[in-house]
Structure formats: structure tokens, C-alpha cells
Amino acid sequence: MMKVLVIGAGAIGGYVAARMLEAGADVTLLARGKRKAQLERDGLIIQSPSGDFAGRPPVIAWGEPAGPFDMAIIATKAYGLDEALAHMAPYLTTSTAILPYLNGMRHMEKLAEAFPGQPLLGGVARIEITLDGDGRVQHLTPFESFTYGRFRSFDDAHYSELRIQLSEIQLFTEKEDIETDMWEKYAYINVLSGLTTLFQAPVGDIRDAGAGLDTFRRAFAETNAVISAAGGHLGHALLDKQLRIVSNMSPGSTSSMLRDMQNGLPTESAHLQGYMIELAHRHGCEVPLLEIILQRLDIYERDRVRS
Template structure:
């Protein structure tokens, strides 16, 4: 299977490296500056007891020739429009596109450009970041991928992709309802991003102060209510587990969106959080806490643009 990994960041870089280590036919599509760094240092993985270096096969936009069997799309939502143009030469009639972005808005944009049938549903669960040298730092052991048809049900191409990922040692799952799995991840990411960005602290910081747990539970309830109204309720057991994880005292957990805020970088507020509030309005679901998070982050975006 000929695989193109779009982006060599904290998520796509990790899973692409695992595929490359397993001897799969993997090429990374990256920007020229990232390509130069990777050619000099290699793609380095660290954290959680690992310290490994992969020598990746690289291309930049304009160097792609011929279609790929699988395009693993792992870019920030803010870079999605440019990525659509970049990957166009790699998408042929039989290409499957597996996006690993948070939220749901990218599905319609990819479908409009390449056809809905080309686009799979996907969920990446990994807690990682890039350090100052561009190395991938895993912050927790969790690292899994879920893949499936948007319409649900089994398919030959999903089975083939899952087999390749599993053979590379990646914890791979094929959920019965891929869209509901994506909504579950969206609820998690929105709650985690909201509580850490608005409160400017870790999960443990928020849980340690009076009112912190109630705030988290209220925000989680709002996000879950939107998912339920959209027809993709998060199972109670999963919600209970999320509530426990997001109210654990001493937890150092933060969201990547929070780390963007702290570093003064642009965020995915519109794609991840504002889109969720828009869907809440469509279903007449009140989200006052989530609305406050969106307002807070839009002020950050305004400041970032001005700077």
C-alpha cells in the first residue's frame, strides 16, 4: 500500500514514523522548512521511554507524482485549505483519504473537493507535542487510531488499511459507527480545550480549586448535549470516564489548543469549538460556558493577528 502522510507533526509524524519503521511504503508531504530540518536531524521520537530516529522519505508541494493508495491527512485545521491544494496530485480514483483532524467540518470540505466516497472517518488518540527542535515528544503512553467508512459498516478498503496499520504495531480500531466515535473525540477535545484555555491551567489545576469540578462537569455536559442532539450521543460509560479524567487532581493534562495559546500561536477555535456552538444553535441547545470559551479564544486570535 502506497501511503502519503501529510504533515510530520506531533500526530501524523508519530504514526507515519511507526509505519516507516515497519517497512511500509511511506512518504511524508511537508513544507520546505520542515523538510530541511528532517533531512538534517531525522524524524525523532522521544518521551514515554522512547528515543528513536527515523530517516523519512520526503516530498514538498509540487513534487508529488501519481496517486497514492492512502492519504493520511494530519494537519492543523488552519492549514487545511492549503493542504487540499497540495494533496490534489496524490488523489486518484482509488485513493482513500483518512483525515485525523479534530471536529467534523473537514469532512464536508474534503468531500466537496475529492468526492464524499473518497473520505473516511478517523480518530487519533495520542498525547504528544513538538519541542523546540521539532522532535515529537509523547506525553502519555496512549497512541491509537480508529478508521471506518463515514456511512458505517465494514468495507474491504477499511479492512486493508486496518491490517497495514496493525502490522506496523499501531493500536488500530474499526468502530461500528465511525461518526459517533468522532463525535466522542470531539466532545473530549472541546471540553479539555475549553477548561484549560479559559482557566489557563492544567486539568489538575482546575480540579484543585473550589468550583473547578462543577465547571468541568458543566462544560462536558454542554458538549455532550450537542452530540446527543446531533444524533451521536456519547455512551454514559464513556462520559463517566471522561468526567473522571478531566477532574483528576494533580493531572498535568492540557490540550494542544491550550499549548498554542500559551505559545502565542493561532488556534483551531473556529474549526473545533465555534463549529460546535454553531451546531448547538441548529439544535436549540444552550451552551453558555462553551460560548464563553469561544469568545475568549477569539480575543486571543484577534491579538495574535494584530501581533
């Protein structure tokens, strides 16, 4: 039986943990503060079109003894990654596979630097999901996709064994070229979160006013150019695909970053838009629209810290 530590027991982490528990994995949740208290009091509760779940997996906080683990799944917000990097080591062996489900790509650099030689997977989560006020995980639409694949420092035998174990968990789909999947998700979320927060509006309002869809075109074109310059592989005719997705989105579609901003919460802007601008400067790309988006997000974060 695979022993798994899920670091970050919010919506994504809680959902992954539930589906792994259903498949027979031995899962421990790592949480803190209010979330840890909720889980200890009420258990892990999932309400989903794919099937509800209620269970009481073990919950630990940083520093509490547990393990050893075959896999560590990181499902924190991006701004929680540094804390995880500082405290993860006692829960890892040299063969513990790390699978992050974070947005963007900066975390892959940080993980490789913090744990050189550690088996590292790439992962992409696509799901509309949130925590309600009582700490229950609410899966909002039937669609869900959790891909994974070998990223670095995996020998063939170890990866083959892991694939067999993950194949028994219906949630996961292996991607042979996980990096392409990760870059494409990063490009999409960089633009969607960036424009919805810049304009403080849902997709339909942005798409149907002023420059309309051309604003999305400019933002995607700048983003894709940066990723290509940084050596990221993108699928064929990606820009057309991105614009088709935006064209077909419901008018009220928005982003979790805009919801965080509206609620006065921290955003993942440094990890997403900040890293994209860092890559642009590193590789000599001109990105005027992305620069304006990051400026807006920086203003919000400074105001939030001061208030």
C-alpha cells in the same frame, strides 16, 4: 507494499509515519518551510517509550511530483486543512483512501464536500506528543491509541483489503463504530481545551477552586447535548465517564491549545469551539458556558492577529 502520503509531518504525522515505516510501508512525508528543511537535514527522529526511531523517508512540498498513493493520512493542524484540500488532488486516485487524524468533526464535512465519492476513513489519535526545538518528535508518556474505521464511500472489498494491510501495522486499531469514537474525543477535547484556555490554568486549578468539578460538568453537559442534537452517537453514561477522567487527571494536566496560546501561536478554536457553537445554533441548543469560552478564544485570536 502500501504507498502512503503523510500530509503534515509534525508530532502526530511524524509518529505515524515512523511506525508505518517500521512495519514496511512505503511512506512519503509532505512538509514545508522550516519543518521540511529539518527533515531533509536531520531525518525523521522519534524518541518514545514505545521505541525510538531514526530514518530518512522522502519529503516533498506541495506541487512536487509523487505517487500515486494507496492512502493519504492528514495530520495537519486544523487551520492547515484548507491548504491541504486545495492541493491534495494530484496525489489521489479514485481509490486512494483518506485517513485524517485531526481533532473535532468539521474536517469530515469538508473532506466529503471537497472529494465526493473518495474512500474516507475516520480516525482518532490519543497520545501526548510534541516536537522539540530541534524538530525531534517527543512521545511523552507510554500511552498511545490510533483508531480508524470506515466512514463513507468504501465498498466492502476495498475496505477489507485495506483492513488486512493496516492489521500488519501495530499502531492502528480498527473501530467498528468510528463515529462514536470521534464524537467522544471531540466532546472531551472541546471541554478540556476550552476550559483551560478560558481560565488560563491547568486542570487541577480549575477542578479544585470555586465551582470546581461542576464547571466541567456544565461544559460537558452542554457539549454532549449539542452532539446528540446533531445526530452524533455517544456512549452510555458518557458524562459520568468524562467526569471520572477529569477527577483522575494529574493537577498539572493542560491542553495543547493552552500551550499554543501561551506561545502566541494560532489555535484550533474555529475548528473545535467554533464548530460546536455552529452546531448548537443550527440545532437550537442553549450553550451559555460554551459561548463564553468561544468569546475568550475569539479575543485571543483577534489580539494575536493585531500584534
